[in-house]
Amino acid sequence: MKTIIEPFKIKSVEPIRFTTLEQREKILKDAFYNPFMIHSRDVIIDLLTDSGTSAMSSEQWAGIMRGDEAYAGSQSFFRFERVVKKITGFKHIIPTHQGRAAEKILFSILGGPGKYFPSNTHFDTTRANIEFVGSEAIDLLNEIGLHPEIRADFKGNMDIEALEKFINKVGAENIPLVMLTVTNNSGGGQPVSMENIKETRRICDKYGLKLFLDACRFAENAYFIKKREKGYENKSVLEIAQEMFSYADGCTMSAKKDALVNIGGFLAMNDDELALKCRNVLIVTEGFPTYGGLAGRDLEAIAQGLEEVLEEDYLKYRIRSVEYLGEKLIASGIPILEPPGGHAIYIDAKGFAPQIPPEQYPGQSIVCELYLQGGIRAVEIGSVMFGKYDKDGKLIPAKLELVRLAIPRRVYTQSHIDYVIEVIQEVYQKRDKLRGMKIIEEAPMLRHFTAKFSYVD
Numbered sequence: 099m100k101t102i103i104e105p106f107k108i109k110s111v112e113p114i115r116f117t118t119l120e121q122r123e124k125i126l127k128d129a130f131y132n133p134f135m136i137h138s139r140d141v142i143i144d145l146l147t148d149s150g151t152s153a154m155s156s157e158q159w160a161g162i163m164r165g166d167e168a169y170a171g172s173q174s175f176f177r178f179e180r181v182v183k184k185i186t187g188f189k190h191i192i193p194t195h196q197g198r199a200a201e202k203i204l205f206s207i208l209g210g211p212g213k214y215f216p217s218n219t220h221f222d223t224t225r226a227n228i229e230f231v232g233s234e235a236i237d238l239l240n241e242i243g244l245h246p247e248i249r250a251d252f253k254g255n256m257d258i259e260a261l262e263k264f265i266n267k268v269g270a271e272n273i274p275l276v277m278l279t280v281t282n283n284s285g286g287g288q289p290v291s292m293e294n295i296k297e298t299r300r301i302c303d304k305y306g307l308k309l310f311l312d313a314c315r316f317a318e319n320a321y322f323i324k325k326r327e328k329g330y331e332n333k334s335v336l337e338i339a340q341e342m343f344s345y346a347d348g349c350t351m352s353a354k355k356d357a358l359v360n361i362g363g364f365l366a367m368n369d370d371e372l373a374l375k376c377r378n379v380l381i382v383t384e385g386f387p388t389y390g391g392l393a394g395r396d397l398e399a400i401a402q403g404l405e406e407v408l409e410e411d412y413l414k415y416r417i418r419s420v421e422y423l424g425e426k427l428i429a430s431g432i433p434i435l436e437p438p439g440g441h442a443i444y445i446d447a448k449g450f451a452p453q454i455p456p457e458q459y460p461g462q463s464i465v466c467e468l469y470l471q472g473g474i475r476a477v478e479i480g481s482v483m484f485g486k487y488d489k490d491g492k493l494i495p496a497k498l499e500l501v502r503l504a505i506p507r508r509v510y511t512q513s514h515i516d517y518v519i520e521v522i523q524e525v526y527q528k529r530d531k532l533r534g535m536k537i538i539e540e541a542p543m544l545r546h547f548t549a550k551f552s553y554v555d
Contacts, residue, residue, distance in 0.1 A: 142473030165395025197352025254282030287439020458534025472521030
């Protein structure tokens, strides 16, 4: 088999500033050991997120120049709407400035105290928007998804039995909608099978509930279905995506992921009454329904990106690039959540640094060491991001302690990834010296963005 090459040529480059260990020690200390507070110029390889960090194509940049900046009735909106409708089939397409804005609108209308929103796994902003309105975000990941060392094709699936039990426990009248995140970000970037989407739809129909997709990485999920699920091997990624959306009543999407852009998102649905309410909130908070907080040029770039992301040569390269990183780490004995996900590799922090208990945030310790040793910025996905406190102020740890290495789309080459591998190997060899950490200042919600840390004495 020939080497899978990048299905693009590089037309523009951005220089990387190299720092020394001594410089990074000061930078990290000044940032209170939180990579979110490090200036990007001080980062050598930035794997903090794959959101909004994609390199846009020449056609997307051409779309930027074509953008129609009319306040109302922009031609760029109508192109955007046509492309989204072709992929999703939904009746109402509502642009927003990014995914969390779509979530904010949706949950502020449907949520409130006493309401529950079950999911395979909610990510951070989704959970925060649900909790902000007084509702509860419930994660019902299938059991195999909780075991990083076990390989399975669709570890992002909803636990269907647990979903039905939960509906019967709290009452369908208290569940405005069920959400499926595809792929499952907090669950290691693992895909959701078409069968699981169908089964979730069946349960929703049984109890008269709406089903929404968190569709940030829908194309990657569709590609996994094509490669792993029987009966889909001869279907196009577009056809698979269309079928995925056909089982849902609506979706939220951050276009900063699988639409290959730096800003933007949308909310889509079939419900006329709900769409009217959403547009009313949109006008107050985001903008007129044909721009929704975005410039016309952004809408053009999203439309083009949504078409490019469905190209199978791109997806083959994308998934294989992430898999390459995962395979090299596994070969070195480094524990990761297996198999490799679609947009990121997740280091199993419990297996990597077993000497550090969850209340001392092993993932955060690893994240800091990756920056110190190689200038790599990653993010903790564990008890810093998802931990809660009980009534006595004691930490309730997250189910998984992970470090996410999110790969920006079309940004880094194989030599960059080889460098990442070398740094992780170096840190792993010295893993016994990793120290626990404590939080010295935190916000009440989404604390991982701004929390300040120090090492445990």
